[in-house]
Amino acid sequence: MMKDKALEEIFLAQKPHFSDNADFMLALTKRLDTVEYIKQHQEATIRRYKMMMVVAFAVGIVSGIVAIAYVLSMPADVPLITFNVQTGFLLWLADKSRLIAATGLSLLMTFGIVSIIRNVQDIQRIVCNQVATTLAKPS
Numbered sequence: 001m002m003k004d005k006a007l008e009e010i011f012l013a014q015k016p017h018f019s020d021n022a023d024f025m026l027a028l029t030k031r032l033d034t035v036e037y038i039k040q041h042q043e044a045t046i047r048r049y050k051m052m053m054v055v056a057f058a059v060g061i062v063s064g065i066v067a068i069a070y071v072l073s074m075p076a077d078v079p080l081i082t083f084n085v086q087t088g089f090l091l092w093l094a095d096k097s098r099l100i101a102a103t104g105l106s107l108l109m110t111f112g113i114v115s116i117i118r119n120v121q122d123i124q125r126i127v128c129n130q131v132a133t134t135l136a137k138p139s
Contacts, residue, residue: 006128010135034134042127049120056116060109067105071098 074080080097083090093100 007131010132014135031134035131038127038131038134042131045123045127049123053116053120056112060112064105064109067101071101 071080076098079094080101082094085091
């Protein structure tokens with residue numbers, strides 16, 4: 001919807017100069033072909049990134065299920081990792097290993113989701129800029 005409004009504004013901003021020149025139709029056809037190519041490229045890119053988001057979502061669900069199953073498969077009083085020490089940082093790390101693993105997995109999945117969303121927004125911005133510069137070029 002926003003793309004349509006942006007394209008409409010770009011078309012309304014254009015002030016075409018008509019002449020009796022025979023090259024007018026050739027230039028117009030070339031520009032329309034360029035716009036059609038960019039539109040098809042944009043649609044293919046959006047389809048590809050939607051598919052990538054679905055795959056990333058599925059991988060996230062599967063990895064989340066595996067991680068939760070691993071964390072829950074062991075008894076609550078048994079740490080996920082153990083070190084052969086009785087005091088110090090490593091003992092604390094072993095005691096809190098379940099919480100640390102869950103927090104790390106959550107942060108990793110959040111980072112992945114944010115990265116995917118940022119990439120899709122960057123692609124959409126690049127495509128919109130390409131369309132705008134193509135339409136703004138003088139013929």
